Amino acid sequence: MTLTLANIAKTFPGGTKALRPTDLEIGKGEILALLGPSGCGKSTLLRIIAGLETPDPGAAIVFDGEDVTHQSVERRMIGMVFQSYALFPNMSVRGNIGYGLKMQKLSKAEIAARVDEVIDLCRLRPYADRAITALSGGQRQRVALARAMAPRPRILLLDEPLSALDAALRSHLRDELALLLRQFGITAIFVTHDQDEAMAIADRVAVMSQGEVAQIGTPEALYRNPASCFVARFVGDAMPLEGRIEHAQLHLPGGVLTLPKAADGQQVLVRAEDIRIDQNGPVTARVEAVTFLGTHYRIALSGAMTGPLFMLHAGLSAPRTGEEVRLSILPEALLVLPADRAA
Incomplete structure (x- = not known):
């Protein structure tokens, strides 16, 4: 019907x-x-x-x-x-x-x-x-x-x-x-x-x-x-990245990310599964907590942006609490969207 x-x-x-x-x-x-x-x-x-x-x-x-x-x-x-x-x-x-x-x-x-x-x-x-x-x-x-x-x-x-x-x-x-x-x-x-x-x-x-x-x-x-x-x-628990946008770059406290397009006046978000630990990554963060979830680890990070940032890590081991790590996010994994209107 x-x-x-x-x-x-x-x-x-x-x-x-x-x-x-x-x-x-x-x-x-x-x-x-x-x-x-x-x-x-x-x-x-x-x-x-x-x-x-x-x-x-x-x-x-x-x-x-x-x-x-x-x-x-x-x-x-x-x-x-x-x-x-x-x-x-x-x-x-x-x-x-x-x-x-x-x-x-x-x-x-x-x-x-x-x-x-x-x-x-x-x-x-x-x-x-x-x-x-x-x-x-x-x-x-x-x-x-x-x-x-x-x-x-x-x-x-x-x-x-x-x-x-x-x-x-x-x-x-x-x-x-x-x-x-x-x-x-x-x-x-x-x-x-x-x-x-x-x-x-x-x-x-x-x-x-x-x-x-x-x-x-x-x-x-x-x-x-x-x-x-x-x-x-x-749908997918995307997290807002709190930083300063300049055209196609996002300036965070922990480093600078390249955006897929100019994003002035918009909001940038990322999903936990799209954040990678990368020794050459442009963003620095500190590991605050590590939770083992069977197929992956959920890692809470500080310093990358003003508030906490969470990532999913699929490796066989995870960094330790207190450790400094470098992060990378592919530009195409970043969501550039209009900011929500006020309720």
């Missing part, structure tokens, strides 16, 4: 603008992530698509050419997966999945067939008759997905589907969620504040800030070509 959003805005009583006029086009079978910090408007946009919030006048929500702007939640045929999963603890896996189908007053045979279909799709056959309370967090997530898919919705909406899980399980399940969504072949939109989650699961990511979409694109496009400092910081 294709989804077209036009002029979607939301102003709450008192004048608070939770969402500024927003237009989006989402293709059939596409998985779109709404990514941003708390309060940026992503959950409000999801709730408007679902019919749980009413947009400001002038909005249009179109499913496959059908205007559903004023339709009720029930008529929109939306599948939803909530942050808490909202499963019934007194029911079995099969009972949870079939509950919504009973509300549709389908025959017992059709309910059984649909439940079996999504149980197999979500690899829940061994757990079909277990109570929800006997399942792990990952199994509950699959039950929530199966329940949302059983009524054959036109679109699937997911609100922070992994945030209730611990960090180790979340990392594993984001890959599983990506696989399941692609197996479903359904148009899906999910809200998250986790950039790794968005980049691992989505075909495209809409980065939101202050009630509007700051940039939309594939994960690769957002990472390699951010349109603003906000996007660069949010």
